[in-house]
Amino acid sequence: MKSTLSVLVENHPGVLARVAGLFSRRGFNIDSLAVSTTDNPTISRMTIVVDGDEAVVEQVAKQLRKLVCVTKVLDITNEPHVERELVLIKVNADAQARGEIMQIADIFRAKIVDVGRRTLIIEVTGDKGKIDAIETALKPYGIKEMVRTGQIALVRGSRTAIINSKED
Amino acid sequence: MLTGGQILIECLKEEGVDTIFGYPGGAVLPIYDALYDADIRHILTRHEQGAAHAADGYARATGRVGVCLATSGPGATNLVTGIANAYMDSVPLVALTGQVPTGLLGKDSFQEADITGITMPITKHNYLVKDVADLPQIIKNAFHIAQTGRPGPVLIDLPRDVTASQAEYRKAKAPNLRSYKPVMAGARSQILKAVKLIAKAQRPVIYAGGGVVNSGGHEELRQLAEMLMAPVTTTLMGLGAFPGDHPLSLGMLGMHGARYANYAVYESDLLIAVGVRFDDRVTGKIESFAPEAKIIHIDIDAAEIGKNVPVDVPITGDVKTVLKQILKELKAHPNEAWKEKIEVWKKEYPLEYDTNNGLRPQAVIREIYHATKGKARVTTEVGQNQMWAAQYYTVTRPRSFITSGGLGTMGFGFPAAIGVQVGCPDEVVFDIAGDGSIQMNIQELATAVTYELPVNVAILNNGYLGMVRQWQELFYNRRYSYTELHNPDFVKIAEAYGAEGIRVENKADIRPALDQAIASSKPVLIDFIIEREENVMPMVPPGEAINKMLG
Incomplete structure (x- = not known):
């Protein structure tokens, strides 16, 4: 089972190493991890997708909260939230295939961001389902390279993560 | 500037x-x-x-x-x-x-x-x-x-x-850690749930650990135990959190715990876990640890709660604070029948050793207990010496049994004893050591001598890495692979450093040597030549249920 944790951390050097170290040391599986600063430059947000049952995810959240540099940990899996991931896909595209690929891109509201002699780079944004779908659709043409940002997410509505509290 | x-x-x-x-x-x-x-x-x-x-x-x-x-x-x-x-x-x-x-x-x-x-x-x-x-x-x-x-x-x-x-030196006024706020008090709803469970329990056992010592909640723990007439068993780290000579004390539980302690936990219907972390050396086979019991777990570290066992009433908070909260709500609820059952177990399965022949390590520890009237600050090394010390030195107050519990660091006890003596200059300090462990930091004899710290070291010398040898005897068909030690003359080593060295080979000489060491203003190293193949018993074999003990 995959869970999405939204984690606010102090924007200090070494914080990512602490979080990553925690996961490897305790044997937790990270599916994806995306990190960047927030509107508050002293705070960064990590969106971590964890693979594990309820007990594992609870333990992950508790261990994260223990880190002195972690401000808040929210498990947003079961809350209404928006999740997005951005992917760049470099796909084989000779003259014959090019038209079909551009149609597929259209259907997924993806963008062609680079045109090479024999390849196209497609940029697509969406949730995991959509990303998986376009990947499947493009596979027959031959995906040469692919990079994913990892999932980011925000809870819908006016609920926010308040920075000064560690309690949920 | x-x-x-x-x-x-x-x-x-x-x-x-x-x-x-x-x-x-x-x-x-x-x-x-x-x-x-x-x-x-x-x-x-x-x-x-x-x-x-x-x-x-x-x-x-x-x-x-x-x-x-x-x-x-x-x-x-x-x-x-x-x-x-x-x-x-x-x-x-x-x-x-x-x-x-x-x-x-x-x-x-x-x-x-x-x-x-x-x-x-x-x-x-x-x-x-x-x-x-x-x-x-x-x-x-x-x-x-x-x-x-x-x-x-x-x-x-x-x-x-x-x-x-x-x-320029600018004093820092207060910590500025917005992300770090330990929770002290337990949630009231959880306290009430705990009180309700306690009121229903007929066979409660208190399982107390180092968290009680750290929080200074030993008085509150004693009150709780006495109100419920609940027996208290402590972890290695919890020795001293509850007076070892108290009638409700079960001593240590777990792999080398007392039989009656493990039986009590196994048959309890409510386990009140206070400042503990359900370590594998305590629980043995986790499914068979207190299988009948509801569990209340009090700990300041939320991550410890539910880490190893599912818990019925989790309470995150400072042990002393939470115990006070519970005591305020609790009515006395003595469990006489349970207490009697435990008394029977205590009589039937006492901690005991062969007192007849040879120089037994347990006898050395008991003598240290008597010679210091139970008032010493004891440190230990790691291995058999540590377990015998835990079993046979009755610890009556917190912060007086200092041992490497989690990491199990050989070589800890002696330098730790030096630190203890520096912190408690007027008290008698004993490091209970093995002949293997002491050699891992024996150079600190120079420190003890230099600063005139009258630390006493009791080496339980069996010429083996005793605990490993014990496992080899029990689980590896007596194949003593690299566990026999050929040691230097510890008395001469002590003397070379400017400390006192005493060798003891007979039972009768234990007490005079201890009295001499305690009276001395120098660091003293006593080399007790003990029975070579004495084992730490009882013992829960690794991975076994805690009521299935050897010895």
Whole structure:
């Protein structure tokens, strides 16, 4: 089972190493991890997708909260939230295939961001389902390279993560 | 203007530090220069590991933060075992390490080690100071983190240019840690749930650990036990959290716990787990640990609750505070029948050993108990010596049984005893050692002699790495692979260092040797030549249920 944790951390050097170290040391599986600063430059947000049952995810959240540099940990899996991931896909595209690929891109509201002699780079944004779908659709043409940002997410509505509290 | 080194000293004094255990080197020269005429006592050990363990022992005995200091590179890495040890046992420690100048960081400079990287998983937090202006605030934060919440070690890495540079000293007023707020009080709804469960219980057992000692909640624990007439069993770390001579005491549980303690847990219908973490050496086969019982788990570290076993009533909070909250709501609920059943077990399955032949290690420990009237501060090494000490030295007050519980560090006991003696100068300190463990930090005899610390060391000498040999005997068909030790003459070693050495080979000589050691103003090392193949019993074989004991 995959869970999405939204984690606010102090924007200090070494914080990512602490979080990553925690996961490897305790044997937790990270599916994806995306990190960047927030509107508050002293705070960064990590969106971590964890693979594990309820007990594992609870333990992950508790261990994260223990880190002195972690401000808040929210498990947003079961809350209404928006999740997005951005992917760049470099796909084989000779003259014959090019038209079909551009149609597929259209259907997924993806963008062609680079045109090479024999390849196209497609940029697509969406949730995991959509990303998986376009990947499947493009596979027959031959995906040469692919990079994913990892999932980011925000809870819908006016609920926010308040920075000064560690309690949920 | 002060140097960074002088600012460091000012900050340490501000935190009430009166003693540092350390070892100098190139990267800490500016700090040592400031120490030269500072009114902080510096104890020079003979190895950085000794400094870390001594600071640890000092902290455990006094309840204050222990401070150790080492240079960069190998100095810092030599602290690592000591820091990991303090981390596993939740000991408040501040480790100061020198570092190469900031301009040389990351260039594999001479005596450079990434000690903040190395110690990340074994510290509660750590800092690399890059600007002398940050120093006071970092020291303030470090001491706050080390001693609040679940205590633990904090490392501060100090590049040489930071401690050498000049700056105005601006006192840090308070810690500024917005993300760090330990919860002290338990949630009221949880307290009420706990009280309800307690009222229904007929066979309650209190399972108490180091968290009780750390929080200073031993009085509250005693009140709880007496109100319920509930027997109390403690972990190794919890010895002293409940008086070992109290009628409700079951002593230690787990792998080498008393039979009656393990039986009580196995048959209990309510386990009140206080400041413990359900360690594998305690629970044995986890499914068979208190299988009938509802579990109330009180701990300051939320991550410990539900980590190893599912819990019925989790209460996150400071043990002392939570116990007070519970006591306020609780009505006396004595469980007479249960108490009687336990009395029967105690009579039927006492802790016992062969008193007839030879020099038995258990007899040595009992004599140490009698000779010190149970008032000594005891430290131990790790292995059989540790388990015999835990079984046969009846600990009656907190902070007087100091042992490496989580990490199981051989070589801990002796330097820890030095730290304990520094912290408690008027008390009798005994390190209960094995002939293997003592040799892991025997160089600290020089420290004890130099500072005239009358630490006593009782070596239970069987010429084996006894606990490993015991496992080889029981589970590896007596194939004693590399566990026999050919030892030096410990008496001569003691004398060469300027300490006293005594050898004891007969039962009758135990007490006179102990009396001589206690009376001596010097460090004394007593070499007890014990029965070679004595085992620690009873024993739960690894992975077995705790009621299935050998011996």
